[in-house]
Amino acid sequence: MTDVVTVTEPRPGVAQITMADQENKNTFTGDLLAGLGRAFAQVQADERYKAVILTGYGSFFCSGGTREVLLDIHAGESTFQAKDEGTPNAYSLPLECPIPVISAMQGHAIGGGLSMGLFADFVILSRESIYTANFMKYGFTPGFGSTRVFPAKLGLALAQEFLLTGRTFRGAELAERGVPYPVRPRKDVLAAALELAESLAEKPRRSLVLLKEHLVRELREQLPAVIEQELAMHEVTFHQPEVKELLLSRYGA
Template sequence: MQSDPVEYREIGPHIVQITMRDEVHKNTFTDRLIIGLSKAFARVKDHRRCKAVVLTGYGNYFASGGTKESLLQIQERRISFTDSDIYGLALDCPVPVISAMQGHGVGGGFAMGLFADFVVLSRESIYTTNFMRYGFTPGMGATLILPKKLGFGLAEEMLLSAKTYYGRELKERGVPFPVLPRAEVLPYALELAETLAEKPRVSLVTLKDHLVSELRSELPRFIEREVAMHEKTFHQPEVRDLIAAHYTGG
């Protein structure tokens, strides 16, 4: 019997830790992981005392993006990445979310983490938006959130080149997030969550609504554009060949 790939844990009365731990699939976006994340964030919305969420992974992996099977299904026009809105879970969450990216963040997994209100990276881990490695343009809201969070220059480089970066390299490039040794990422995030939990919940919800209102309004337009780009780029025979030959997941 497979264990649940997403663990929902209440850290005291006001903090929820959501941990992705699908070790078999290295936290790629399997159906079970997607469902687990959606259910966990739905529970947060119903948790009237929750003031902060910490989203993290296990070991060396934060989140590894789409599975090989799902990418091939998109290529064949059988599904779309918009069929499940996991990229917007942290953005839509009423209370602040901290992405404790203690492990590798790959493709849509990295983009999903950046939609959190706070981001903490690991020096030893790799981060990449590797969509173009397989010949198709980015999705998952990556074309919106990378420029917003990383700055246009670095975001354009990451999206076009599909290069892989260690957290320590991103720190040298001036990313505006803490970049810590892997063992310190989650403790830092939990300490930050404790600081948030000292504030009144209504004030946290009200201020987050204000701060992310533009992102929330812009995201549907960017998703529409990304889907339109996929219509041009994803269905090339070359893309199928690249996915089949070179996909490595996490």
């Protein structure tokens, strides 16, 4: 593992993948992306594991794309897809993982970071943290599979509010809005994830793998076409002059 992504075994049969790039606030840097790919590959290859917890550090879960990468996309030099064929896309790693994944989103989850968290099988949110699909804040349409996973996991009405407005929600507000996931004080998120993971680890791995495959088959099958549509929208929306201006003036604000 890279220093910014580690794999531990907090309970028998439970893997914990922790993102802790404190210098970059868990944005999708090359180190974080590579570390996530290796971490999920390690977990998938070890048949002792029956459940995965994906979490961050302190007040950050995952902050999505870096400004440099977003500016590269604006310039037509990159996309949000992995550059090398056969390299996994970090945002969909929880979906592709054969065993159940719990996103313990103890901290802020922004843009593609929130999308990645929602691709998990279980989600636990923090009352104090902020959650935002802020793509439209910068003038470009959403990516990272957001246009499919948000409606699937949050319901159409809340997904539309997230995606069209780009507004920021506190976990406590999402709880009041009836988000279909537990919302806990930040200090309790990981403990709740561990309790859930322990209950999953009591089951046979093969049964968990088969049932997850059945439950997520439709989303897995639909995702490639959704990504193509999102990339097509980016060809129209990402290269507008105001997008660069907004990225330079608003990014991180």
